[in-house]
Amino acid sequence: MSIEKAKAYLRQFGAEDRVIEFPVSSATVELAAEAAHCEPARIAKTLSFRTNDGVILIVAAGDTKIDNPKYKARFGCKARMLAFEEVEPEIGHAVGGVCPFGVNDGVTVYLDESLRRFETVFPACGSSNSAIEVTIPELEKFSGFKAWVDICKGWREA
Numbered sequence: 266m267s268i269e270k271a272k273a274y275l276r277q278f279g280a281e282d283r284v285i286e287f288p289v290s291s292a293t294v295e296l297a298a299e300a301a302h303c304e305p306a307r308i309a310k311t312l313s314f315r316t317n318d319g320v321i322l323i324v325a326a327g328d329t330k331i332d333n334p335k336y337k338a339r340f341g342c343k344a345r346m347l348a349f350e351e352v353e354p355e356i357g358h359a360v361g362g363v364c365p366f367g368v369n370d371g372v373t374v375y376l377d378e379s380l381r382r383f384e385t386v387f388p389a390c391g392s393s394n395s396a397i398e399v400t401i402p403e404l405e406k407f408s409g410f411k412a413w414v415d416i417c418k419g420w421r422e423a
Contacts, residue, residue, distance in 0.1 A: 303387060
């Protein structure tokens with residue numbers, strides 16, 4: 266079970282007991298915000314893409330969308346999300362519970378700048394009814410991210 270994989274991974278940081286299992290679905294940004302009692306923007310959604318160099322995860326604020334020109338400029342290819350049936354075998358977590366914790370070897374994690382405006386955020390933890398509240402420095406540490414990127418739109422003030 267994917268939540269067990271995420272918890273086992275988080276154990277190395279002493280954070281496995283902080284994983285929250287909700288009695289309701291948290292599979293979408295809206296459902297997760299309702300379950301966590303926070304604004305949707307603080308849900309750290311994890312999006313999976315295929316690049317020329319392999320599979321990557323982008324962790325971004327819940328109120329954002331991928332900015333295709335920025336994505337292409339950063340990764341050198343068009344933004345191509347994994348198909349539903351590819352996600353679990355490629356990432357190690359199923360759609361609705363994709364997170365940057367305990368992912369398959371070879372998956373590279375990036376954090377989007379849209380997250381930096383919050384003190385804490387709520388990424389999923391491997392199942393469609395789980396999350397963990399983490400600070401941004403904890404997210405950096407726990408995710409083993411490669412780099413911060415600025416590839417999302419819709420969150421900055423006009």
